Amino acid sequence: xxxxxxxxxxxxxxxxxxxxxxxxxxxxxxxxxxxxxxxxxxxxxxxxxxxxxxxxxxxxxxxxxxxxxxxxxxxxxxxxxxxxxxxxxxxxxxxxxxxxxxxxxxxxxxxxxx
Numbered sequence: 343x344x345x346x347x348x349x350x351x352x353x354x355x356x357x358x359x360x361x362x363x364x365x366x367x368x369x370x371x372x373x374x375x376x377x378x379x380x381x382x383x384x385x386x387x388x389x390x391x392x393x394x395x396x397x398x399x400x401x402x403x404x405x406x407x408x409x410x411x412x413x414x415x416x417x418x419x420x421x422x423x424x425x426x427x428x429x430x431x432x433x434x435x436x437x438x439x440x441x442x443x444x445x446x447x448x449x450x451x452x453x454x455x456x
Contacts, residue, residue, distance in 0.1 A: 344378060344401045344410050348394030355381045356389035358401070358410060362432055374435050376411045378428040390416050390428040399430045409433035409449075 344358045359377040366372050378399060380389050390397070390413055399410040411430030440447055 343381070344399050346378075346389065346394070346397045346399045346413060348390055348397040348413070350391045350393035351388065354387065354389050356399075356428065357381060358399075374432050375429045376432050378410075378413075378430060380426065388416075394428075399433075409437070412436055 344356050345353065346356070347353050356378040357380070359379060361377065363375045363377070364372060365375065376399075378389055381387060394416075395414050397413045399413055400407045401410055402408070411433045413428060413430045416428040417426055437447075437449055
């Protein structure tokens with residue numbers, strides 16, 4: 343289970359598919375994606391909606407929040423108003439890209455030195 347606090351849908355819960363997909367478009371641009379499904383608790387509760395793009399998707403492990411990814415799009419289910427599946431860029435990829443530019447970036451600091 344994962345969570346997200348979106349601009350449109352506020353706090354929602356979803357199911358992470360557990361797989362990463364790598365796609366290549368006609369221009370040769372590679373894309374890394376994670377699929378997040380609606381939680382299934384209530385058929386009308388969508389994990390995301392238009393306006394939620396950019397939201398951080400996270401999960402809790404050992405009482406600590408961990409980044410799963412950043413939401414960027416979703417797919418509608420057969421004309422329904424709620425999204426069936428949402429897509430995010432993997433957190434590991436985002437953190438690696440940030441570290442390329444800011445090599446001393448520390449994402450897991452628990453203490454601050456003066």
